[in-house]
Ligand SMILES: Nc1ncnc2c1ncn2[C@@H]1O[C@H](COP(=O)(O)OP(=O)(O)OP(=O)(O)O)[C@@H](O)[C@H]1O
């Protein structure tokens with residue numbers, strides 16, 4: 001699948017740039033001619049600060065390093081919640097007994113958002129990395145379980161029968177039918193989980209940390225430094241966008257069999 | 263009607279022994295099969311021909327082992343059927359291909375499950391892919407194939423395990439007329455080349471006469487055998503020959519009487 005820059009795509013990108021430019025322009029003008037300037041810096045200043053802090057440290061680290069620290073935390077917490085969520089989801093989807101045991105507990109814990117675990121996590125694990133992993137885990141785990149479970153339940157009985165007719169045993173039925181047909185569902189869960197993980201890490205960093213994108217924002221607030229807050233927020237947006245795109249690319253690779261056409 | 267006298271037990275491939283089937287739900291009983299008896303010889307092509315919703319799929323599923331009879335047994339090759347197994351290939355009406363596998367992946371699924379080495383199963387799968395006319399489509403995913411091509415994959419997949427018995431449940435029912443004629447011709451060709459015992463379900467009379475050694479006419483639900491016709495026409499058959507049309511008229515009028 002080669003990426004082609006069609007006329008339409010170029011056109012859409014141009015419109016996107018125009019939209020972005022107009023916002024910046026409106027921002028710039030409002031800061032110059034209205035009293036907005038008292039609470040907002042000029043956009044040029046934010047961009048400048050964004051570029052400078054990529055080289056010059058904010059606190060102990062550069063902006064890029066802060067982003068990487070946040071990403072690393074997400075990577076650990078998300079991996080943990082992903083793997084265990086897939087396992088529990090499949091177990092609950094395939095076994096009535098496990099589902100009966102786990103679902104009451106699970107359904108009670110599920111509505112509690114990841115950030116609500118922050119106080120407990122700090123009391124249990126202190127303010128170290130474990131706390132962040134735990135909060136990210138709690139933020140993303142449920143989505144993976146719910147989606148995986150519904151995928152494992154929706155396995156087409158006809159396909160299972162077809163596999164048995166072709167000589168597949170129970171183990172093969174599981175690995176060659178149940179798992180692959182759940183993959184799109186698992187992936188949907190992982191996608192949601194990753195974006196909630198990214199939100200959870202920022203919340204955790206705002207409460208207790210000395211590094212990360214969340215920390216940049218919160219120290220910006222403490223120092224009354226609007227520019228720094230905005231720089232932190234933009235870095236969050238950029239990383240979030242990058243993560244979402246990454247997941248989309250992986251999904252396209254993994255689930256290409258579902259995509260009709262060329 | 264039965265001519266078991268001339269048939270030794272040895273070359274009987276499928277034997278349905280007074281099959282009864284009732285589907286039971288909470289407050290409902292649905293008797294679908296009532297006393298179904300059938301013997302099919304090795305390499306015979308039998309068409310189960312009956313009206314819609316009469317229980318054709320249920321009969322086939324019981325032979326497949328996908329469904330359990332309420333009473334009575336099925337023997338395939340002398341072995342009692344209790345569950346699905348690779349000695350019977352199945353082709354479904356709604357293709358039932360594995361959508362996440364390519365054409366090759368689907369066709370080699372059977373031998374792979376049975377532990378056939380990669381080189382051998384690839385060769386075998388390639389042979390059947392070529393046989394059903396899909397050379398060049400090995401790497402395609404099912405979703406990108408037309409209905410007719412999907413059924414070709416289904417047929418190749420069923421043959422690839424070399425089962426002595428192939429069960430087909432209205433495999434061409436969802437195809438347009440043109441494709442349907444073509445597929446019937448192709449299946450006829452495959453069957454002369456690769457001898458198997460075949461049970462073919464349909465509610466299309468032309469298709470039945472074109473393909474069958476024997477047509478088993480089923481009654482409405484609860485179904486059983488109404489009448490049997492040995493089709494002795496030479497192959498490949500001509501849909502428009504007089505013998506074909508006479509037979510068609512005969513069976514159709516019998517149907518009209520019973521329904
Ligand atoms: N799993 C099931 N549970 C309950 N009833 C069933 C089940 N499978 C089939 N039936 C019922 O049995 C009857 C016969 O169904 P079956 O699918 O065998 O008929 P058919 O002749 O193959 O129909 P068609 O021509 O639509 O393919 C129908 O009334 C159907 O509702």
Ligand SMILES: [Mg+2]
Pocket residue numbers: 318319320431432
């Ligand atoms: Mg049917």
